[in-house]
Amino acid sequence: MSVNLQINNFWIERNERQLCRDLSFSVSDGELVRIAGDNGAGKSSLIKAILGWIPIEEGLIRLNGEDITHNRDLLLFDQIYLGHTPGIKSILSVNENLRMYCPNASEVALNEALQQVNLELFDDTPAAQLSAGQKRRVALARLWLTKKRIWFLDEPFTALDAHGVAALEAKIQSQLESGGAVVITTHQPLYHLSPKTVELTP
Numbered sequence: 001m002s003v004n005l006q007i008n009n010f011w012i013e014r015n016e017r018q019l020c021r022d023l024s025f026s027v028s029d030g031e032l033v034r035i036a037g038d039n040g041a042g043k044s045s046l047i048k049a050i051l052g053w054i055p056i057e058e059g060l061i062r063l064n065g066e067d068i069t070h071n072r073d074l075l076l077f078d079q080i081y082l083g084h085t086p087g088i089k090s091i092l093s094v095n096e097n098l099r100m101y102c103p104n105a106s107e108v109a110l111n112e113a114l115q116q117v118n119l120e121l122f123d124d125t126p127a128a129q130l131s132a133g134q135k136r137r138v139a140l141a142r143l144w145l146t147k148k149r150i151w152f153l154d155e156p157f158t159a160l161d162a163h164g165v166a167a168l169e170a171k172i173q174s175q176l177e178s179g180g181a182v183v184i185t186t187h188q189p190l191y192h193l194s195p196k197t198v199e200l201t202p
């Protein structure tokens with residue numbers, strides 16, 4: 001699986017405040033890009049702008065050489081996004097939440113994913129009854145269930161305990177080793193994963 005995503009000269013504004021201008025970087029097979037910056041610097045906004053969910057003032061985006069600036073469908077098809085909030089439905093069980101996102105996953109794959117995030121005993125539990133860290137783990141289980149070339153992870157370590165952090169770091173490492181690409185916003189430096197860092201400065 002080969003991938004190359006190029007962000008060229010991105011200019012993003014929100015509420016008439018400039019978050020970045022002339023920002024360029026790329027992410028390719030086996031590469032981890034860490035987006036860094038203070039609170040409010042625009043890290044989440046940058047990911048949303050790449051995915052086409054908020055507009056850019058100027059810029060160009062290419063996926064494997066193809067200009068996708070005005071149609072991000074190819075990128076959306078190729079990627080998985082885990083946002084700031086776990087994005088799970090409170091009234092659904094853990095199992096039902098995962099089924100909603102991954103309807104084609106086999107029962108075996110689903111159970112394996114739940115084991116990986118230590119939630120195998122909670123599959124019938126309504127998400128409303130989970131702790132913040134457990135909800136985050138439900139969201140992360142999607143990484144074990146889908147095979148997408150590009151991951152966009154927005155503050156994925158939030159609320160995770162040491163075991164959860166280690167499991168996610170190992171999962172990121174295996175995604176990189178299998179030729180995937182990862183874009184992550186985090187305040188952790190992640191030196192051991194050798195990221196390329198994109199710093200958003202005021």
Ligand SMILES: Nc1ncnc2c1ncn2[C@@H]1O[C@H](COP(=O)(O)OP(=O)(O)OP(=O)(O)O)[C@@H](O)[C@H]1O
Pocket residue numbers: 014015017019037038039040041042043044045046
């Ligand atoms: N839904 C929104 N509507 C309008 N403006 C927003 C919205 N979300 C964020 N912003 C603004 O965009 C700017 C960047 O916010 P963003 O969430 O991208 O920063 P961040 O670097 O991810 O911050 P943090 O580290 O606190 O998560 C902030 O000035 C914020 O007020």
